[in-house]
Amino acid sequence: MKRLAATGRGVLPFLALGVVWDLLTRMQVVPALFLPPPIDVLRTAWELGRDGSLWIDIGASLGRVLIGLVVSVPLAVALGVAVGLNRWLAPIVEPVVGFFNALSGIAWLPLAITWFGLGWTSVTFIMFNTIFFLVFFNTLVGVRTVPKIFENAVLTLGGGRRHVILQVLLPGALPSIVTGIRMSIGFGWRALIAAEMIATTTGLGFLIYNASNFHQTDAIVVGILAIGTLWLATDRLVLQPLERRTIERWGLVSTAP
């Protein structure tokens, strides 16, 4: 009951916003070309949904994020652990990866187009670079901040290198890795929308940019709402619970700042 009331309060501001929006457009304060009335947006959403194009665009965008994750995350975690174990390589690689982190996202687009042309490959390349380096960096930092004492404890008890990696370093680094994945999806999703505007002919980014060329503001608003809702749903239903659970289960409170 309390939860229901909280949800109700959450919906309220959206309703209020909808009413204000409706009044503004109905009273012609804002021309329909600039901001279509909510009812037009709903109708456009219905039409785009019925002819299937909205679902294709949503599927394309989500698919690209998924491909990026599937390709980058395992590689980034494996490399992050491997480099984190090496006390010569780790201090060198960390700032290098830090640089590529700073570069993450849309700045890769011109180079991607030069190398791979317009299309799927370019977008996947951008997603790979954005997700890979963030997860790699967080894995590396995570592995390096696991207190030495846990490692020594396992070694003293007769554990081998394999035990140290599987039972100390990997679980110890897990909260940091999951945080890295969550951040990388945040940055990746934004980069994807921008890349889709330029480099592809499907996806939500393309939908809104193409609609803008024809001044179809109703379709733009449908796209914006879809982008926001999808991100909120992913973050709420997948990423936040995942992060909370790993931190509760494996978080090393003593090392947290």
Add this chain to the structure above:
Amino acid sequence: MARWQLATTWVVFLGGALAAWSLAAATLPVPAYVLPPPLAVLTSGTELITKGILPMYVGESLRRIVLAAGLAMLVGVPAGLLLGLSRRIADVMYPLLNFFQSVSGIAWLPLMLVWFGFGERTILAAVNYTVLFPVIFNAMLGVRSVPRIYVNALRTLGGSRWRIVRDVLLPGALPNIATGMRLGLAYGWRALIAAEMLVGANGLGFMIFNAQNFHLTARIMLGMTIIGLLWLLLDYFVLRPLEEATIARWGLVQR
């Protein structure tokens, strides 16, 4: 590891990487525009500097991001604090702000194109939007995260409402505000590059996107290096120290 050892490893690593890159550029059977040698990147850098283009583009991009940071600080922080003051308003505003924070400015760009036309105003609107919302949202969260007990303590001691805001809520929210600024500017810098690519006539994003049209790959790589380095410098010397200082000074660690 000793300092000199680290320095030596660095030099070897960097030298090796540059040598491998040069070798690959010289031997791989691809056109020169696909993989220009490091020297070409350097040459394009000196060329653009002597022409005065590069300093101007860097200046334009920095001007836009600094403007957005200033607006976020002047408008976003007070707005977030005000919203956070009332628990009821904050509860109501939370989902709305979270939604606007999640939709990146670049997703609004097509709509802003219709509103403001093809040019500077659209870039500024997209970047300011991207920086502003995480700042408002986090400032609000910051006020809300201050434990009631501190507020009550001051109230018991006879503190006025103004004293509570000044001495408890504002300092308590500062770590969150710093985090919000860092996150907002990280998103904003990328949104700026994207917006300059799509509608810019100058700036670093325009530079690398335009270079791609003419297959000036060395110039793309130069631009990417500058974009990455500028952000690293900003993050390393301004944003992160700020965040760490506020957390060390005012952070409320509760267990």
